[in-house]
Amino acid sequence: EAGVTQFPSHSVIEKGQTVTLRCDPISGHDNLYWYRRVMGKEIKFLLHFVKESKQDESGMPNNRFLAERTGGTYSTLKVQPAELEDSGVYFCASSQDMADTQYFGPGTRLTVL
Amino acid sequence: GESVGLHLPTLSVQEGDNSIINCAYSNSASDYFIWYKQESGKGPQFIIDIRSNMDKRQGQRVTVLLNKTVKHLSLQIAATQPGDSAVYFCAENNGDYKLSFGAGTTVTVRA
Numbered sequence: 001e002a003g004v005t006q007f008p009s010h011s012v013i014e015k016g017q018t019v020t021l022r023c024d025p026i027s028g029h030d031n032l033y034w035y036r037r038v039m040g041k042e043i044k045f046l047l048h049f050v051k052e053s054k055q056d057e058s059g060m061p062n063n064r065f066l067a068e069r070t071g072g073t074y075s076t077l078k079v080q081p082a083e084l085e086d087s088g089v090y091f092c093a094s095s096q097d098m099a100d101t102q103y104f105g106p107g108t109r110l111t112v113l
Numbered sequence: 114g115e116s117v118g119l120h121l122p123t124l125s126v127q128e129g130d131n132s133i134i135n136c137a138y139s140n141s142a143s144d145y146f147i148w149y150k151q152e153s154g155k156g157p158q159f160i161i162d163i164r165s166n167m168d169k170r171q172g173q174r175v176t177v178l179l180n181k182t183v184k185h186l187s188l189q190i191a192a193t194q195p196g197d198s199a200v201y202f203c204a205e206n207n208g209d210y211k212l213s214f215g216a217g218t219t220v221t222v223r224a
Binding site: 004006031033035041042043044045048055056058059091098099101102103104105106107 | 145210214
């Protein structure tokens, strides 16, 4: 069974540009989560989807971040326009039920110059 | 605010010895705790979990201990191997399904 996959693995963009990150959860997992780790700090929750619905987006830092999960399968996280402080590693995780173990993808390392 | 934290950012251990990684948490409402291992270039990998109605759980070469009285969580790795070198995160869940992570402990295994 394939695990959670994320694309791209790395992205280097300039301040003001737009970047879209993609996450493919484990097949059959209704719950999808986005987290990020900025340099030297702990991994922080961003938001949670149940199928195509946003269950909790309390961790989204501001309105420059937009997450979607059309069709309830893969999800995208768009940052527009990107700022320097957005640099970090963005992780996606999925679980079958909300109370189940969350399995993480390899992350996307975003560098904003 | 309440948070999950680790006692030490780094741990160096001799191959074959046992490792103990500690974590303190402050949210008394948390009822589910997880240990993740993150190797370079990879995402956090689930190791073992424990619910608040237990104080000990064992897996393959790993044991998690939970002391709710002092809000302390530990991960013990038996006979540490070079492949155990990684960053270890404890995470807590207080029922709302979003995980709160500690800053991580980097474990280095010496040959």
